[in-house]
Amino acid sequence: MIQIFTTGGTIDKVYFDANSEFEVGHSLLPELLSESNIHEGYRLRELLRKDSLEMTDSDRQLVLQAARECDCARIVITHGTDTMADTAAVLAGLSDKTIVLTGAMQPARMRRTDAVFNVGFAWAAVQLLPPGVYIVMNGEVFEAGAVRKNLHAQRFERT
């Protein structure tokens, strides 16, 4: 059983014409998983619906608590990319679960997006990595506390 926690971020942004802008919508993950023939073996809970630049310490504690209390040993967290490394660092103390954070540079609802690849990558990573906290982006696995988002290059890299 894999537990998915969604917190928002670009991956789940929807375009609202009424506001002339993009806002985080409901998670597209169940639809993406279903399109990939995965219909069971996971639970999904929305913790937050925020752009990660707006996440507070209190929000990160909420994520930590949910991960800590979760009875699954394998957790995938979708998250905005801007402060994903910060949330990963807050979770880094947890040592009895495999926790994989991922997100996307382009919303999953776009014709061209990295979202689906990243979710597939995370789905394998959470099953294969030993207990610990990780970020998976641009086709690589990073350990929490040793990763950052390189804004200029628009990719994640080891620190």
Add this chain to the structure above:
Amino acid sequence: MIQIFTTGGTIDKVYFDANSEFEVGHSLLPELLSESNIHEGYRLRELLRKDSLEMTDSDRQLVLQAARECDCARIVITHGTDTMADTAAVLAGLSDKTIVLTGAMQPARMRRTDAVFNVGFAWAAVQLLPPGVYIVMNGEVFEAGAVRKNLHAQRFERT
């Protein structure tokens, strides 16, 4: 460095109106990887361009030879799903490389497809699995020789 070998299969099928049918086209993998911000760290070679129901023992030997001679320790092979388990079984003797076979039930060129998720899943699996030969489909990892395609359920399962 990850080596990709493409052999054809549904994943790369293209609709040719002139023939009123679907045929295997060039691999969409470089485009999919690029959309997911992966531009380097791999090589791709097309071995075959066949529907896997048409693959012969000779074709499978060609794949085995390419895998054997490859100087990469990590290989992803895209393949039609109908006889993917057969090719995996032929490769099963190789013990010094991590070889992951994947494909798709719906062509990568469709609006709704499992192709992108499967490629993302395979990209993680090939980096994280120990040496051996595996099939990854419907979000699971299967060992070569102990997997089959359940035609009725349209998914792969352990034998």
Add this chain to the structure above:
Amino acid sequence: MIQIFTTGGTIDKVYFDANSEFEVGHSLLPELLSESNIHEGYRLRELLRKDSLEMTDSDRQLVLQAARECDCARIVITHGTDTMADTAAVLAGLSDKTIVLTGAMQPARMRRTDAVFNVGFAWAAVQLLPPGVYIVMNGEVFEAGAVRKNLHAQRFERT
């Protein structure tokens, strides 16, 4: 009120992995129209579900009869491109309705397709053209009886 009659063709082809081939599926038109904010003002009836190379004289008479008996003055017919001109010629006698035939070179279910553009084009054409029978493809309007599909160039042209 616009009446839609669907007869099959590439536009509605679906990939069935179990058969390793493409077959005509249910029409995607209601979904396409809904995505374009059109939820009413039309009726849809499936007359046939055939690749147009398999349509018989009897099939074309069925289409003619449906068009003749239809109480709408505006009819859109989706049809395979290979023999669309033949069906248009059979309908050409009808002079009291605006009948527009269209289809697609790539299934509507593909990421890249002409289907949606063609349906939008047909939706305008059926409202703006005077009574008569027309084919609309590759962004042009053709009169029934004076059009053919140029197989080599993969487009429709005036004869």
Add this chain to the structure above:
Amino acid sequence: MIQIFTTGGTIDKVYFDANSEFEVGHSLLPELLSESNIHEGYRLRELLRKDSLEMTDSDRQLVLQAARECDCARIVITHGTDTMADTAAVLAGLSDKTIVLTGAMQPARMRRTDAVFNVGFAWAAVQLLPPGVYIVMNGEVFEAGAVRKNLHAQRFERT
């Protein structure tokens, strides 16, 4: 020959992760037309790249001037939906050309969008309507000066 003038709007919005927001990008029209087998018979010029809420009287005069000086008798203008009716009203004096304004509620780069249907609809409308200025949205033709965007219903309607 059809002249396309692009002014921006939702239809051409692109998601820029670096800014965590959507901005108007280059027009997707050439790509959309090419996917629909239209490779010639038109010219495209970008006049502006603005969200239509930010268009000024000066901007609308620029559009008017471009339309007036254009030597084509048929013009398609892509435009943000929020003030499309205002620009149409400014153009309404032109009586020697067929001018069709359209746009989209969802960016053309989304998986689900009305953009492609609207462009197809406009492509037919500009060829079939008599000289005058029109808006085409949600599958209908509206005359400039007698149309508004119903924000609540998210559609265009006659005034």
